[in-house]
Amino acid sequence: MTDNKQNVTSVDNIAVRFTGDSGDGMQLAGNIFSTISATVGNDISTFPDYPADIRAPQGSLTGVSGFQVHIGAEKVLTPGDKCDVLIAMNPAALKTQYKFCTSRSIIIVDTDSFKENDLKKAEFQTNDPFEEMGIKNEVIAAPITSMCVEALKDSGLDFKSSVRCKNMFALGLVCWLFDRNVPYAEEMLRQKFAKKPEIAEANIKVLNAGYDYGHNTHASATTYRIESANATKQKGVFMDINGNKATAYGLIAAAEKAGLKLYLGSYPITPATDVLHELSKHKSLGVTTVQCEDEIAGCASAVGAAFGGALACTSTSGPGICLKSEAMNLAVIMELPIVVLDVQRGGPATGLPTKSEQTDLLQVLFGRNGESPMPVLAAASPTDCFDMAYMACKIALEHMTPVVLMTDAYVANGSAAWKLPKLEEYPAIKPPYVTPDMKGSWAPYQRNADGVRYWAVPGTEGFTHILGGLEKDSKTGAISTNPENHNLMTHLRQEKIDKIQVPDVEVLGDKDDAELLIVGFGGTYGHLHAAMNEMKASGKKVALAHFKYINPLPKNTAEVLKKYKKVVVAEQNLGQFAGWLRMKVDNFVPFQFNEVKGQPFAVADLVKAFTEIYNK
Amino acid sequence: MENITYEAKDFKKGQPRWCPGCGDHFFLASLQKAMAEIGVAPHNTAVISGIGCSSRLPHYMATYGMNTIHGRAAAIATGCKIANPKLTVWQISGDGDGLAIGGNHFIHANRRNIDLNMILLNNRIYGLTKGQYSPTSPRGFVSKSSPYGTVEDPFRPAELCFGARGHFFARAVATDAAGTVEILKAAQAHKGASVCEILQNCVIFNDGTHASVYKPEERKKNAIYLKHGQPMIFGENNEFGLVQDGFNLKVVKIGENGITEKDILVHDAHCEDNTLQLKLALMEGPDFPIALGVIRDVEAPTYNDAVEAQIAEVSEKKKYHNFQELLMTNDTWEVK
Ligand code: SF4
Numbered sequence: 001m002t003d004n005k006q007n008v009t010s011v012d013n014i015a016v017r018f019t020g021d022s023g024d025g026m027q028l029a030g031n032i033f034s035t036i037s038a039t040v041g042n043d044i045s046t047f048p049d050y051p052a053d054i055r056a057p058q059g060s061l062t063g064v065s066g067f068q069v070h071i072g073a074e075k076v077l078t079p080g081d082k083c084d085v086l087i088a089m090n091p092a093a094l095k096t097q098y099k100f101c102t103s104r105s106i107i108i109v110d111t112d113s114f115k116e117n118d119l120k121k122a123e124f125q126t127n128d129p130f131e132e133m134g135i136k137n138e139v140i141a142a143p144i145t146s147m148c149v150e151a152l153k154d155s156g157l158d159f160k161s162s163v164r165c166k167n168m169f170a171l172g173l174v175c176w177l178f179d180r181n182v183p184y185a186e187e188m189l190r191q192k193f194a195k196k197p198e199i200a201e202a203n204i205k206v207l208n209a210g211y212d213y214g215h216n217t218h219a220s221a222t223t224y225r226i227e228s229a230n231a232t233k234q235k236g237v238f239m240d241i242n243g244n245k246a247t248a249y250g251l252i253a254a255a256e257k258a259g260l261k262l263y264l265g266s267y268p269i270t271p272a273t274d275v276l277h278e279l280s281k282h283k284s285l286g287v288t289t290v291q292c293e294d295e296i297a298g299c300a301s302a303v304g305a306a307f308g309g310a311l312a313c314t315s316t317s318g319p320g321i322c323l324k325s326e327a328m329n330l331a332v333i334m335e336l337p338i339v340v341l342d343v344q345r346g347g348p349a350t351g352l353p354t355k356s357e358q359t360d361l362l363q364v365l366f367g368r369n370g371e372s373p374m375p376v377l378a379a380a381s382p383t384d385c386f387d388m389a390y391m392a393c394k395i396a397l398e399h400m401t402p403v404v405l406m407t408d409a410y411v412a413n414g415s416a417a418w419k420l421p422k423l424e425e426y427p428a429i430k431p432p433y434v435t436p437d438m439k440g441s442w443a444p445y446q447r448n449a450d451g452v453r454y455w456a457v458p459g460t461e462g463f464t465h466i467l468g469g470l471e472k473d474s475k476t477g478a479i480s481t482n483p484e485n486h487n488l489m490t491h492l493r494q495e496k497i498d499k500i501q502v503p504d505v506e507v508l509g510d511k512d513d514a515e516l517l518i519v520g521f522g523g524t525y526g527h528l529h530a531a532m533n534e535m536k537a538s539g540k541k542v543a544l545a546h547f548k549y550i551n552p553l554p555k556n557t558a559e560v561l562k563k564y565k566k567v568v569v570a571e572q573n574l575g576q577f578a579g580w581l582r583m584k585v586d587n588f589v590p591f592q593f594n595e596v597k598g599q600p601f602a603v604a605d606l607v608k609a610f611t612e613i614y615n616k
Numbered sequence: 617m618e619n620i621t622y623e624a625k626d627f628k629k630g631q632p633r634w635c636p637g638c639g640d641h642f643f644l645a646s647l648q649k650a651m652a653e654i655g656v657a658p659h660n661t662a663v664i665s666g667i668g669c670s671s672r673l674p675h676y677m678a679t680y681g682m683n684t685i686h687g688r689a690a691a692i693a694t695g696c697k698i699a700n701p702k703l704t705v706w707q708i709s710g711d712g713d714g715l716a717i718g719g720n721h722f723i724h725a726n727r728r729n730i731d732l733n734m735i736l737l738n739n740r741i742y743g744l745t746k747g748q749y750s751p752t753s754p755r756g757f758v759s760k761s762s763p764y765g766t767v768e769d770p771f772r773p774a775e776l777c778f779g780a781r782g783h784f785f786a787r788a789v790a791t792d793a794a795g796t797v798e799i800l801k802a803a804q805a806h807k808g809a810s811v812c813e814i815l816q817n818c819v820i821f822n823d824g825t826h827a828s829v830y831k832p833e834e835r836k837k838n839a840i841y842l843k844h845g846q847p848m849i850f851g852e853n854n855e856f857g858l859v860q861d862g863f864n865l866k867v868v869k870i871g872e873n874g875i876t877e878k879d880i881l882v883h884d885a886h887c888e889d890n891t892l893q894l895k896l897a898l899m900e901g902p903d904f905p906i907a908l909g910v911i912r913d914v915e916a917p918t919y920n921d922a923v924e925a926q927i928a929e930v931s932e933k934k935k936y937h938n939f940q941e942l943l944m945t946n947d948t949w950e951v952k
Contacts, residue, residue, distance in 0.1 A: 039949040188947060239946040249942070256939045263699050283927045284934035285942060288698055293724035297691035300684075300721075304664070304695025307682060308703065312695065327692075330685050420943050458680035458696075458703050461659045466674050468683035469667070478630075479675065 007222040008179075013072030014226060015080030016174060018167075019097045020089030021058055022051050022065040025167035028192075029087075030067030033174060035240050036184045037071040038417040041233045042226055044240070045070045045526065047079035047414045047600070050354055059113070059121035064096045071178075073227045077526035077533075079414060081602040085177065087170050089113060089144070091122035091129050098133060106138045106220060108173060110166065112145035140219045144169045144210075151209040155202050165206040172210020179225050182211055234419060241418040243382040243411035244271075247315075247341060248278035250389025252285055253421070255311040257390075258397055258429035263310040264289045265301035267320065270353040271409040272343035275315040299324035299340065306336040307467065309457035311393055315341040318360045319350065321367070328402050329368040332493065334467040335445070335453050337396035337403075337431070339389070340364075344408040346598040355598030356409035358522055361576040364404040365551060371490045373497040375399070376550040378406040378522030383418040385411060388548060390426060397431040399500055400452050406550075408572075410600045411523040431455050434463050444477035445489075451496040502549035504556040509536060514543035516614045517564035519590065521547040521577050524601055528570060531606035540614055550580070558585045568593055568613050570606065620657065624648040627658055629678040639790035639816030640670050643737060646793045647706075648677070650800035656704045663706045664693040666713035669744050670737035670816070673708045687717030690725040693732050701920050704804065705731070711738045711752040715771050719751070723780035728919040729808040733800070736773055736811060737790070739818040740825045747821035759821075774897035774911065777811045778890050784810035785897060786910040789829050790817065795841065795908055802910045808918045815906075828901050829908070840905040842896060844885040844913065847877060850905050857881075858896075865895050867904060885913040 016033060018026040027048055034044045049066035056063030070080040085106045088094040090113040101107065119129060126132050130139065148169045152162040168189075175182055186204045193200035213219065241249070255262035266276040266289065280289040288310075292298040298314045305312035316324060321342050331338050344360045346352025364376050375395050379388040385407055392405040434442055434454045439462040445453050456463035465477060473480035474488050507517075509532050516535075520528045525546045535542045545560050547553070561567055561581065569578035570593035578592050591613045595601065627648040634640045651661065661679040665671035666689035674681030680703075684692050693707040707725075714722050714736045725732060741759065742748040748761035752773065756765040777785045784806045786799035796814065803810035815826040824830075828838040840850035840858070848858040849870070857880035859868050868875045887893065893912040899905060936942045 035947065035949070039951075041951050191947060233951060235951050237948050237950050239943070239948045241946075249939075252942065253939045261699060263695065265695055282942065283930035284937055285939070286927055286931075288923055288927070290694070290698060292691065293720050296688065297694070297721055297724070300688040300691035301695030301698070303684075304682075304692035304697075305699035306695075307662075307680075307692075308696040308699030310699035312699065326685055327688060330688075334682070420948065423939050458662050458700055459660055461657070464659050464678055464680050466677075466681040466683060468674075469685045470683065 006218060008225055009222050010225050010227055012074065012227060013070065013076060014085070014178065014224065015068060015070040015083040016085045016087070017066055017068045017083035017097060017100055018087045018170070019064055019066040019093040020087070020167070021063050021092070022056070023058070024065070024089045025164070026065055026089070027067045029167040029171040030069050031240070032171060032185050032188050033180065034069040034071065034415070035188060036180050037069075037226070038238060038240060039184055040181065042071045042073060043076040043417060045076045045079045045414065045416050047410065057121070059090050059092055059118055061092045061096055061122060064093045066097055068100070071226055077530040078600065078603060081604055085174065087174065089166070089170065091119050091124055094129055095122050095124070095133070098135065101137060103137065106140065107135070108140045108142065108170060110144035110170070111141045112143050138220065140173070142173065142213060142219065147209060147213060148206050151206050152202055155198075155205065157198070157202050161199070162202070165203050168203045168206040169210035169213070172207040173214045173219065175207070176211045176214030177220060177223055179223060182207065236419045238417045238419050240415050241383060242413055242415040243379065243385040243407050244274040244343065244413070245278050246383055246385035246418065247379070247389045247405070247407060248275050250386040251279065251311070251313055251339065251393060252282060252287065253386070253423055253426065254390045254393030254429060256285070257423060257426060258311055258393070258431065260309070260311040262287045263302065263305035263312045264315060265292050265298040265305065265312070266290070266315045267292050267295045267298045269295070269317045269320050271345055271412050272315045272317045272320070272341065274412070275341060275343070295320040295323035296327065299327035299338070302338045303327050303331050303334070303336060306331065306338050307458065309459070311397065312337070313339040313341065315343070317343050317345045318347050318363065321360060321363055325368045328374065329370065329372050330469050331402040332368070332372045332374060333469055333471070335400045335493070336467070337400055339392045339396050340402060340404045342404055342406050343412045344406060352598045354409060356523065356572070356600060357596055357598060358408060358524070358572040359576070359596065360406065361550070361573065361580065364406065365580065371494065373494045374551065375401060375403045375497055375500060376406065377403065378548055378550055379411055380522060380525035380546060380548055382411050382414045382416045384548070386418070386421065394427065394429045395500055397429055398452070399450065399496060400432065400455060401497065406522055408523040433457070434460065439463070443475060445472055445474055447492070450499050451492060498552055500552055502552060502554055505545050505547055505554040505560055507543050507545050507560055508532065509543040510541045511543050513541055514564050515541045515566060516543075516610060517561070517567045518542065518544045518610060519547070519561070519567055519569045519581070520544075520571060521550060524570065524572065527601040527603055527606060530603045531610060534603065534607050535610060535614070540611070542610070542614070547577070553584055557581070561585050561588050566591060566613060568610060570601070572596055572601070622652040622655055622657070624652045627651045627678050628676065630676050632676050633672065634669060635820055637819040638669070639739065639814070639818070640673065640737065642790045642793065643796060643814050643816060644673060644676055646796035647800060649793070650797045650804070653797065654801060654804050660702065661704045661706070662696055663708060664696060665689050665708035666718060667744070668710035668713045668742070669818070670710040671708055671713055687713055688721060689713065690718060690721035690732070690734065694725055694728070694730050697730055697732060697920055698923060701924060704733070706733045706735060708735050708737070710743075711736065711740060711750045712742050715773065715776065716751045723776060726777055726780035726782035726809045726811065729783060729916055730919040731807055731921075732809055733803045734809060734811045735814060737814045737816045738773060739816045739822055741818050741822035743818050743821055772898055773811065773813045774894065778894050778897070778912070782811055783808050783912065783914045783916045785813070785893070785912045786810070787813045787815065787897070787908050789815045789826065789835065789839075789908065791830055792832070792835065792908070799910055802913060806913055807921070808916055829906050838901050838905055839908050842883045842885070842907050842909040842911055844883055844910065847880040847882050849877070849880055865899065865904070885910050888914055
């Protein structure tokens with residue numbers, strides 16, 4: 001490290017993992033790093049890894065919080081299986097996060113927090129954690145805390161506040177390592193701490209100190225440049241957005257487009273709560289959020305709000321769906337539009353609250369009494385949450401039905417650069433309202449050509465009517481137990497859902513001559529796509545069909561699934577989507593890849609498993 | 617509002633299918649009469665029920681309505697009122713629907729003080745499922761699901777309402793049209809959650825449960841009509857009154873032991889402190905009369921008004937008012 005000559009290596013993508021105590025500000029450092037990279041035209045994908053405990057003791061193994069940022073010249077599909085740089089602000093972070101390193105990863109540690117006591121808290125037996133863990137990587141060991149405090153000695157900031165800035169020292173060091181634009185990071189800090197300029201300036205000072213430290217000491221023999229691929233670069237105005245926020249934005253956009261008030265009935269539940277947080281901020285857009293007494297009331301009040309004429313939504317995770325299914329079913333029989341958001345987490349029961357799975361699919365498709373058809377959509381990525389939330393609202397309102405939008409903890413918390421949408425480019429949303437000429441002849445279950453009943457909002461004169469959970473006569477809307485009528489209504493409700501038009505599923509990759517078709521749905525898109533790319537790069541003929549519309553399935557589903565010699569359905573459950581496809585497509589017998597670890601798929605594992613199937 | 621006047625028949629629809637003599641018939645007629653007198657148009661009225669005998673009621677109303685699922689009426693009505701605050705929303709529940717399976721929604725609607733007229737038709741039995749004890753059945757009550765008598769104490773609806781910080785509680789007997797219409801109108805006049813307990817007889821499974829007050833002559837003897845600002849006098853010849861005795865209430869005879877009308881307590885339904893109102897609401901025979909009328913009616917901010925006020929206030933302060941403006945509140949960058 002004393003070599004004065006600095007090597008600069010060009011790379012096309014890097015993954016950096018910021019880790020430390022939950023109070024160490026690793027999320028902020030990671031966030032700034034990803035945003036400044038995005039501003040120069042790199043693609044980004046990020047994923048936070050929250051600690052299991054809310055306030056674990058400082059320095060303990062359960063209190064480690066991480067934030068992985070993947071930056072690339074071309075499209076970045078996942079946050080990365082492993083990282084190229086690990087920043088470990090304390091021994092606990094090193095111990096728990098080293099598993100994300102390869103033999104080539106650079107590790108940056110704060111030597112000030114690797115003292116005997118710190119090592120003890122992280123349950124190390126010796127004074128050399130690297131030796132103890134057998135780590136042979138390049139390590140940049142810098143006294144980050146003390147240099148941070150030193151940089152701020154004349155700032156007037158007290159010791160505690162000074163130490164708080166140490167995440168910026170680490171960020172500065174990483175900025176130097178990857179030749180990132182520091183002035184833009186300064187700008188972001190000034191905005192973030194607009195109300196406390198002295199804090200902003202302190203952070204900026206430490207950020208520069210970190211950068212200079214790298215520069216002056218040649219902390220690493222090599223620094224890196226990430227090319228930005230100008231040819232493929234998408235132009236426009238961008239922001240960084242995670243899936244939960246994108247979902248909230250999609251609901252807001254749809255309400256505005258439909259000209260309706262947005263109502264959210266919700267109950268706090270990990271990992272869906274941020275949607276409630278986000279929507280509750282936007283009162284100036286007329287958004288009403290009610291934090292209900294329970295999950296049941298969250299959904300039931302949404303049904304009431306839909307009856308009242310709002311775009312009504314309820315947000316939850318799998319355990320909440322269990323409780324909401326009763327009111328979801330009521331919306332099925334009353335044919336009222338509501339959007340039910342299921343941010344999936346590990347189950348069953350309380351399961352793994354902060355972890356990600358795709359295990360609610362059959363629950364949302366079938367988990368209700370009676371024949372209870374319901375459209376189901378699944379978002380493929382953090383930014384796709386916006387489009388899918390918008391489409392969920394459109395389908396609900398235009399087809400007078402509850403719709404389930406599935407996301408998961410991974411897409412909900414993961415973020416990516418998002419090109420700001422233009423609302424005028426999105427399709428119109430036109431609910432089938434009753435019209436004045438229907439007065440006198442209208443009945444609640446009269447249907448249009450799509451089999452959809454008309455919507456008469458209370459307050460409209462001449463359309464008073466009653467809806468309810470009991471079966472109704474298809475013509476008069478009165479309670480009916482007539483066997484023929486029940487049979488007819490059951491079919492009508494099913495046909496209404498079957499008639500919904502959804503886009504065809506797209507086949508990516510070697511769509512004409514693939515030996516293996518990879519099939520998935522929802523939040524695994526990035527990982528499956530990356531796996532396909534890797535296999536193609538090694539000369540294999542592979543394609544990917546990734547589903548976002550689960551019920552009804554796209555019209556070309558059977559055609560696509562039958563076209564290829566081998567098909568593997570890969571999902572984070574024990575085969576729920578494969579089962580659903582087999583129910584819908586005759587003689588479809590796919591290979592399956594199922595993994596339920598609560599973690600996103602690792603691309604390397606996928607490639608290995610798919611290659612085995614490929615070679616069979 | 618509209619300059620149209622309504623009659624009870626404007627709110628009527630269909631032929632009720634309750635058992636002949638069921639208290640629900642009487643209540644329905646009173647509700648329709650009250651609505652006509654209130655004068656809100658049927659199309660601006662929503663009647664929302666759960667499940668149970670009494671929850672069939674919206675089917676007989678010429679208003680907007682929903683006969684929903686068991687226990688959820690208060691939650692569904694809450695969403696409806698918030699989405700469409702101009703509507704007058706009535707929630708109809710029985711004792712099982714409102715206090716057992718829907719107990720949580722009942723207390724929270726009261727706590728939030730959402731502007732709903734919450735009707736609780738209390739017959740102390742599950743009628744629709746053919747006769748099981750309910751959360752208001754008295755201890756020891758023998759029913760199909762308690763052949764040896766229940767071993768649990770009942771809820772007293774007023775106690776729940778007050779415990780949930782309810783601001784309006786009234787009681788009427790289903791067969792007493794005048795008394796019912798009066799409390800329904802008071803419930804509508806009250807802004808916020810208004811609970812009306814209707815003592816309703818189930819002729820099939822719990823006949824006589826409210827016998828002491830079900831007929832006018834019995835009511836004369838065993839009930840007291842409370843009116844804000846009026847002395848608490850009752851009895852066939854208005855010979856009895858209520859006075860305070862330490863922390864308790866006491867029945868006295870006017871003219872005996874030097875008691876005059878001046879000594880009798882005067883009902884204060886508007887008193888913020890609900891201690892005395894609760895004592896009145898919990899009175900039971902044979903030692904005390906059963907309190908009817910508006911027992912508590914205290915003004916307080918309503919949830920729905922507060923929601924609207926907050927939206928107006930925040931809208932005033934914030935600089936973004938549509939989706940495109942919302943986008944620009946984020947840190948953005950341009951790739952050229
Ligand atoms: S069972 Fe009882 S409550 Fe039900 S309709 Fe008959 S009398 Fe009324």
